[in-house]
Amino acid sequence: MAAIKEVTVKELNPQEFIKDKAQEILRAVGSGIAINALSGGVDSSVVTMLGHKALGDRLKTYFIDNGIMREGEPEQIASVFKKLGVNVEIVNARDEFFNALKGIIDPEEKREAITQTFYKKVFGNLVKKSEAKYLLQGTILTDVDETIAGIKRQHNVFEQLGIDPQQAFGYKIIEPLVQLRKDGVRKVAEALALPSSIYNRMPFPGPALSARVIGEATSERIAVVRKATSIVEEELASTKAFQYMAILHQDRATGMRQGKRDFGMQIEVRCWDSIDARQARPTRLGFDVLDKLASRITSEVPGVVSVTYNITTKPPSTMEAV
Ligand code: XMP
Numbered sequence: 001m002a003a004i005k006e007v008t009v010k011e012l013n014p015q016e017f018i019k020d021k022a023q024e025i026l027r028a029v030g031s032g033i034a035i036n037a038l039s040g041g042v043d044s045s046v047v048t049m050l051g052h053k054a055l056g057d058r059l060k061t062y063f064i065d066n067g068i069m070r071e072g073e074p075e076q077i078a079s080v081f082k083k084l085g086v087n088v089e090i091v092n093a094r095d096e097f098f099n100a101l102k103g104i105i106d107p108e109e110k111r112e113a114i115t116q117t118f119y120k121k122v123f124g125n126l127v128k129k130s131e132a133k134y135l136l137q138g139t140i141l142t143d144v145d146e147t148i149a150g151i152k153r154q155h156n157v158f159e160q161l162g163i164d165p166q167q168a169f170g171y172k173i174i175e176p177l178v179q180l181r182k183d184g185v186r187k188v189a190e191a192l193a194l195p196s197s198i199y200n201r202m203p204f205p206g207p208a209l210s211a212r213v214i215g216e217a218t219s220e221r222i223a224v225v226r227k228a229t230s231i232v233e234e235e236l237a238s239t240k241a242f243q244y245m246a247i248l249h250q251d252r253a254t255g256m257r258q259g260k261r262d263f264g265m266q267i268e269v270r271c272w273d274s275i276d277a278r279q280a281r282p283t284r285l286g287f288d289v290l291d292k293l294a295s296r297i298t299s300e301v302p303g304v305v306s307v308t309y310n311i312t313t314k315p316p317s318t319m320e321a322v
Pocket residue numbers: 111146152153154155156203204205206207211243277314317318319320321
């Protein structure tokens with residue numbers, strides 16, 4: 001396995017990078033068909049635009065609605081790309097994902113269940129239907145690093161784990177962004193004329209909200225963390241922090257409502273300052289902001305009786321909880 005040569009943000013010439021990668025994609029796919037999954041994150045958005053530049057209509061772009069995305073996300077993203085002239089087909093795969101996540105508590109098993117459902121089941125079917133032989137995807141160098149280091153098995157990294165996608169899933173994977181880190185990808189996104197709502201978009205993990213539910217990710221528990229996430233994103237948008245999130249804990253805590261005991265759920269809020277996600281510090285949020293979060297989450301998300309703010313740095317914490 002050849003080592004990947006990093007292109008730092010200082011070395012990066014976005015226009016040249018775009019030209020080179022579009023050529024590479026065209027060379028690899030030839031006159032065939034490729035598919036890609038768009039999640040709306042900056043990585044998959046850049047890959048979508050690069051792929052359409054290289055292949056035009058021969059790239060089929062899908063948004064996989066896995067049931068664990070944020071509020072209104074599939075429709076929002078499809079509409080942004082429609083304005084850019086890219087047709088995005090939304091695929092409803094919610095049942096497949098919730099069935100695969102049933103009963104799973106262990107974080108790595110959760111990631112593995114999502115990987116298998118995504119790459120084998122859902123994508124396997126789409127590949128058969130579309131007759132594509134290639135999958136374009138937005139793996140970046142940090143994903144590879146963390147997988148190799150055994151910190152978190154990123155759901156989109158295979159080669160470094162000794163998995164041959166052709167053998168395992170029946171198609172080849174092309175990764176045009178694997179030499180870049182997040183800051184480099186953002187520069188390329190800007191150069192591709194993606195809207196700032198996309199290139200300044202906060203990172204969001206591949207396993208989506210299931211990475212923010214400690215314990216089993218049922219549709220009910222995902223709904224709780226989805227509601228809390230909307231509140232956290234609304235309240236913390238003005239901080240311009242690298243990433244902020246709500247996490248649903250597995251343990252319950254004793255609270256009280258209307259004078260009665262309520263053994264309720266706990267939401268943890270995290271808000272990170274970081275450059276490239278390798279290291280991070282908690283943002284020094286004002287207490288008034290924290291107060292507002294606690295009061296909105298406990299009154300707007302049914303069943304939540306406790307809200308905490310995480311004050312740990314990465315390392316030893318990681319940014320996501322799962
Ligand atoms: P951690 O939790 O590893 O997160 O400190 C670092 C950055 O990576 C994102 N992240 C993921 N992204 N698949 C992804 O595509 C994953 O499995 C995954 N886990 C974490 C996380 O949101 C943060 O920006």
